[in-house]
Amino acid sequence: MAKSFLTIEHVDKSFTRGAVTNEVLKNISLEVNESEFISIIGHSGCGKSTLLNIVAGLTQATTGVVFLEGQVVDEPGPDRAVVFQNHSLLPWLTCYENVALAVDKVFGKTKSKAERHDWTMHKLKLVHMEHAKDRRPSEISGGMKQRIGIARALAMQPKVLLLDEPFGALDALTRTHLQDQVMQIQAELRNTVLMITHDVDEAVLLSDRIVMMTNGPSARIGDVLEVPLDRPRNRLELVSDRGYIAARAAVLKFLYERHRFVEAA
């Protein structure tokens, strides 16, 4: 059988501190196709960020392997760009320089200086931030920072875009706006995306498939839900769409009936 684009095979992860071993992830297997948008949803503490970090290469799996296009993933790299929850922009660089740092590193040898500048500007335009290119992260709002973070990740032209609760720290209106932008960008660039979220509507709206995780410790993939909605999707029309309501209900049921959040977790 031909391997799919991104494969997570029997990944376990446990952390050992002293004599205590904490098993966080248990036997996680997932196949992701090219250009697919996958959300991973679960209660906090279920290890979904750990799973993303394993795919990013920032954390090593205890057992199990991640393949990207048949290659084993064992270290971080720009082919799996991460948009961090807290944006992680470098505060001493301007927005332009933050993106350019990634562009220069990834395309330093293959693109000329002018091409790299155009590439950087193009990514800033994609997230509608070209007006703020000379401002520093401390001078722009949280939503704008996250947009720069997305521009930086896109600028690496990653095979997989990893989003770690990218909109978690934003207010509801900004979040809506950014979700629409991410949908637009994904429709345009056809990126493969793996997104961590704890927002049910966000997951249903953006994803092709939703991976639902059980509660930790030893979190597993509880269920995978196909979201059979046509693209482009419009959040206003979807509000009364049957498929949307059904998908939303399924995720809510999973999270609040079958795997209620345990306070102690």
Add this chain to the structure above:
Amino acid sequence: MTQIAAATSNVTPLKTPTSAAGTVVSLPAPAARPVFGPRARTRLTELARAIIPPLLTIAALLLLWELLCSSPTSSLPAPSRVVSDTWELIAHPFYDNGGNDKGLGWQLYVSLKRVALGYALAAVAGVALGALVGGSVWAMRGLDPVFQVLRTIPPLAWLPLSLAAFRDGEPSAIFVIFITAIWPIIINTAVGIRNIPQDYKNVAQVLRLNPLEYFIKIMLPAAAPYIFTGLRIGIGLSWLAIVAAEMLIGGVGIGFFIWDAWNSSRISDIILALVYVGAVGFILDRIVALIAVAVTRGTANA
């Protein structure tokens, strides 16, 4: 206070047009254009607020000193005597009669040159060693205890040893500056680098920055506020140490000038030299602080 009141009343009329939506209100023509615009005036009052209190304090202290030392039998000269005694030195800071007989400007220049060299070496070596200790757990385990012991050794205690090693006063003085300034630079740099947020390290890892790129693009800017704290402490300590070191090695330099003045009982010269030493130390500290502000602009939490 009246100045401030005048300044604010000058500002208010300019604000009204923006609040009156749509209608254009013509400003009342000023009767006479003031010499300073309202902005310049607030600047001046701010400047006055910063300068007048220290000036008053200094004046009060000088007055007290004058009163205490005005009797002819007093062991220390009053400020008025200091000025009259040392007028030649104040008026001609750059005379040169050969040998040690040089103006205070030259003496300070020589001392500053030694500090500049020793401090520059300490800054480079200190940041490099600090980066090593902050970046590697094994380097920290091995080196940190050594540094903690060495840094408590008083600067002057190194002088005999360095004289023995270098067999010359000049490199010994520079070495003393180096060894004085390097500890706070190492320790603060190491703390700064240990405190680099994991987020920045993740970004560097995803981008696959090589160690040199990581050092220049992430480590130095992220640790810059800490590094500059160390550099600022370092420059202060160097200036403290140079005076003492020069007293012992002799030759030209503000330290030996003070010692020489003491040996020839020119107390007023000592007092003048102390004033200069204090002023130069203050300026050095300000310079490093200003560089720090310029370099670390924006590195505070975003």
